[in-house]
Amino acid sequence: MVSGKGTLEGKIAIVTGGGTGLGKAMALALAKEGADVVVGARRLEPIEQTAKEVRDMGRRGVAVSTDVTDSKQVNNLVEQTLSQMGGLDILVNNAGIVRGQQRREFWDITDEEWHLGIDTNLTGAFFGCRAASKHLVEQKSGKVINIASGEGLRGVKGNLMYSVAKGGVVQLTRTLALTWADVNIQVNCIAPGFIDVSTLQPVVRQGFGGRMAEFNPSGRIGVPYDISSMCLFLASSASDYVTGGVFVVDGAGLAGGYTPTGYAPIINLEEE
Numbered sequence: 673m674v675s676g677k678g679t680l681e682g683k684i685a686i687v688t689g690g691g692t693g694l695g696k697a698m699a700l701a702l703a704k705e706g707a708d709v710v711v712g713a714r715r716l717e718p719i720e721q722t723a724k725e726v727r728d729m730g731r732r733g734v735a736v737s738t739d740v741t742d743s744k745q746v747n748n749l750v751e752q753t754l755s756q757m758g759g760l761d762i763l764v765n766n767a768g769i770v771r772g773q774q775r776r777e778f779w780d781i782t783d784e785e786w787h788l789g790i791d792t793n794l795t796g797a798f799f800g801c802r803a804a805s806k807h808l809v810e811q812k813s814g815k816v817i818n819i820a821s822g823e824g825l826r827g828v829k830g831n832l833m834y835s836v837a838k839g840g841v842v843q844l845t846r847t848l849a850l851t852w853a854d855v856n857i858q859v860n861c862i863a864p865g866f867i868d869v870s871t872l873q874p875v876v877r878q879g880f881g882g883r884m885a886e887f888n889p890s891g892r893i894g895v896p897y898d899i900s901s902m903c904l905f906l907a908s909s910a911s912d913y914v915t916g917g918v919f920v921v922d923g924a925g926l927a928g929g930y931t932p933t934g935y936a937p938i939i940n941l942e943e944e
């Protein structure tokens with residue numbers, strides 16, 4: 673799907689969490705396909721690097737320091753996009769804390785931990801949608817792509833806020849898709865399985881994923897391209913009749929009841 677044929681020429685995109693990992697992969701894929709891209713996250717250096725790589729492709733690239741848990745900063749991200757770029761067509765709500773939660777007893781989870789997990793992984797996406805909504809509804813077109821997780825579609829032992837928030841992202845997606853179906857705004861979400869983003873970090877992480885591939889039916893873990901190509905489909909006119917969808921990209925992990933925690937590895941029944 674990363675054709676480089678300019679199918680998103682003239683489109684303007686926001687990608688939150690676009691300085692690293694999947695956000696960076698999606699920001700660069702959107703730019704390669706012709707879009708101008710604004711990236712927002714808390715650390716300025718990684719988002720400025722992504723914006724530079726976007727400009728190196730001949731597109732407009734801007735970094736706006738943004739904490740998605742603060743609605744004023746998210747409003748500012750959209751306002752900066754509208755004023756500096758002159759529009760907004762594609763919103764990718766990607767920012768999230770993937771590995772933030774400490775393993776602890778349920779009763780020891782603090783209010784602060786609960787709010788951090790929910791605010792970053794769910795409320796941030798709501799703030800993004802709300803900040804962009806008036807503009808998108810008035811222009812009667814837009815693509816909203818929320819990044820959920822396979823962990824939002826099933827229970828997860830010991831990763832409570834993440835799983836609850838990502839389940840909320842799925843419902844945010846469906847509800848907004850219905851709300852905006854008659855104004856030509858498509859709202860979809862991608863539910864990635866385990867994706868190796870180690871090469872898209874400021875410092876490349878070694879040994880990322882460990883033996884995870886052994887527990888996936890496809891025999892491998894995902895790579896950023898698996899997600900960025902789905903993002904391009906959902907950002908393009910090829911998906912104009914696709915809305916409210918939850919696109920699982922996980923090598924048949926969920927289809928087979930796969931658990932990335934390894935609690936239920938696949939066992940060859942014939943050997944039992």
Ligand SMILES: NC(=O)c1ccc[n+]([C@@H]2O[C@H](COP(=O)([O-])OP(=O)(O)OC[C@H]3O[C@@H](n4cnc5c(N)ncnc54)[C@H](OP(=O)(O)O)[C@@H]3O)[C@@H](O)[C@H]2O)c1
Nearest residue numbers: 689692693694713714715739740766767768821864866867
């Ligand atoms: N990789 C996977 O296996 C996987 C699987 C399922 C779902 N996902 C989802 O994919 C998305 C990207 O994850 P990733 O794997 O690419 O991890 P990542 O490299 O850690 O990316 C997460 C990004 O979110 C940003 N972020 C975190 N808190 C933020 C906040 N409060 N405000 C603004 N930005 C914030 C971070 O930038 P700053 O720290 O600079 O703010 C970072 O760039 C997440 O939503 C994650 O839940 C990933």
